[in-house]
Amino acid sequence: MRTGPTILHLDMDAFYASVEQACKPSLRGKPVVVGGLGPRGVVATASYEARQFGVHSAMPTAQARRRCPNAAYLNPRFGLYREISQTVMELLARLSPLVEPLSLDEAFVDLEAGGALAEEDPRGVGERLRRQILAATGLNGSVGLAGSKMLAKIASEEAKPDGLVAIEPGTERELLAGMTVRTLPGIGPATEQVLRRAGIHTIGETAEAGEDELLRLLGKAHGTALYAMALGVDERPVVAERDAKSVSVEDTYDVDLTDRTQVQAEVARLADRCVRRLREAGRSGRTVVVKVRSYDFSTLTRSETLRGPTDDPGVVREAAARLLEGIDTTAGVRLLGVGVSGLADFTQEDLFAQWSEAEAAAAGVAEPAAEAAAPQPVRVDRGQPARGEWRPGQDVAHREHGAGWVQGSGLGKVTVRFEGPATAPGRVRTFAADDEELEPASPQWPVPGHEPLAE
Template identity: 75%
Template structure:
């Protein structure tokens, strides 16, 4: 535990939904739900306006629609979210070399390591400056918690929401933690929380009063001892700088179970292409190809194949994934498919490309682009439940005809030759409805077109408009 609140936790408020509200003027102040929109879709983020109706992350989208039928339901735009996250992480890096990202919208910062703070006053000043900088750079709000440990800093940022700053003065931890529910502590999930409730412990103060021996008896040596220390406010975990990713993977959940073996294979090949695209974007290669199959009965099978060396060749990964699929029984239907690459490296094993090219040549197949070659057009069209989902891809990477709803995902950017930039409000029965507006503009007008209108095309996201200077509040 530190004597000064020099560990900062940043949590961007309702990040995906806040980005969509900032990008779409007509949605500001309105309930917005971002996630999968199909029958099996799940909410990724709900705006605070949507949360008032009871909508929350990880909730089935169908349930969210019943609670908030008039909310805007949008498919995620992960490329935009990542670009904004990079801007935020760059601001954190100016405060300290020790930044520990937890997700696109959340991170710990060791202010002391960067010389940004050494006491409560300088820590508060650094937190307020960070919130101002994030807002003036992105136009988005963020909540900041400051404390002498990671656990307390995260609790503080939760108390600061939305759009605030909370500082926990060292020495006040027990008083603060006492009345909080046990689920507040890291590592206390639903099962552990219920176990403790049955033992008569529902608050952190009751955990501390129970003592270490009782918690060890209930939860085991490691978990019980750690929980007792946290109940007393002790947490000496350091802020750890970003670690290298151990794997890159993509997966899709399908609205209807797939029964056609040919369709399953095409989906695996498409996922392999997307996985390599992400691998290359990260400047990495990998040696082990992993296939994940969740069947109709929710049983999940994982198969892997380790190559002779690391690769980022889409043909090599595609062929390995297809071989793995041959070992899996898909009788009865497939609910989810995933392809991943692990054993990452910063180089490639060139003989694998020659091997793949020779095999394709022998089979009379068209060559697959090597490292650095462009991917087929439209290789990353978001789908229903997972980022980057799309319709089936043919054996050589050619995309098959897709349903209109897939081509025009709700919330995604478009451009019309006459009306300019806009975004898709919805599509179906051969029509697509577009609202023509952009970040910083007044709310725009809505127009409807045929899905095959040649003047309407998908577009890259426009940058958000930076926010003006503002005063920040905190406690």
């Protein structure tokens, strides 16, 4: 553990939604939800205005619509998010050679590894970083500073939105004492329930219970790790960026799963979680992997390679379900996992070619036979879907009216609001979906007054 708060954790505030509000003046100060908009879509990010209605990330979009029906629901534009993320990560790299990105909008920085502390204390470095990010992108980020990664991340959560919190070494236990056990990394609902049954609700109560009691409740590995975290101990170093070869999630169950329907539901849930992580990293993948560990600790993995890279949750969910069909789970399952490998920075242009007819119909998308049979994937900007795919939030340009974005489409029509980062809220017009004067366009960026970083 360090003697000063020299590990920095940056978390951009409602990143995807904030980018959309910066680009679309009519949405500033209003609820915005970014994510999958199909019948089985999930929320990637909700603006703070939408969060006031109880909308949050990982929530089914259908549920979010019920809670906040008047929000703007937009498809993500990962190409633009990656571009802005690169600017932010470059600012972090100027502070230290040890930068550990967790996603497009989140990273750890080891300030002791660079020269940032030569003339400023950690708090000064953090405040200067937030000003630089705002100047370069027009967006806000929250900063946590502490002597460990775990505490720095907790501090940035406490700082949200648009703030900075520093946890001085020696104050950890007092700060953590009243927080719920779910605050600690890796503590999910199952572990929380085990602790709750033992009368343990807060981190302070976890530390007071002692290591022996936690070992009895949770087993050696989990109990030892939890006790250390409850004391505020985290020795993990900041690890410089490495190119991920796969993205995966897995869950271990306190009671072995024997019901086949429950196993199938868990695999579907894990597939959705895996895709959320994939999208947060701005990646796609072509190989889906399912992992099943049985009651006797024997482990099976099965994989399926798709025709092209994808980040579509329906595609990954269906592939995972097919893989599970060939695995016998009747004796009991103690662990399930879903992963995606063969990562790429792009998806196949015709994602609908991988959809089932039912999914395509539910999403209101016709599946042209000629396109579905196209043998070669095409690399495209995620922010520029092909003509006829008009998606909410998509950038477009009209020969007469200029640049704008799609508010909605259906029944052969597409509605466009013509505005951009430098304009006042724009006018709305409706066109035929096949209007030859309307074209997909590149995102409008940067926000006026925010200049690209100097070399």
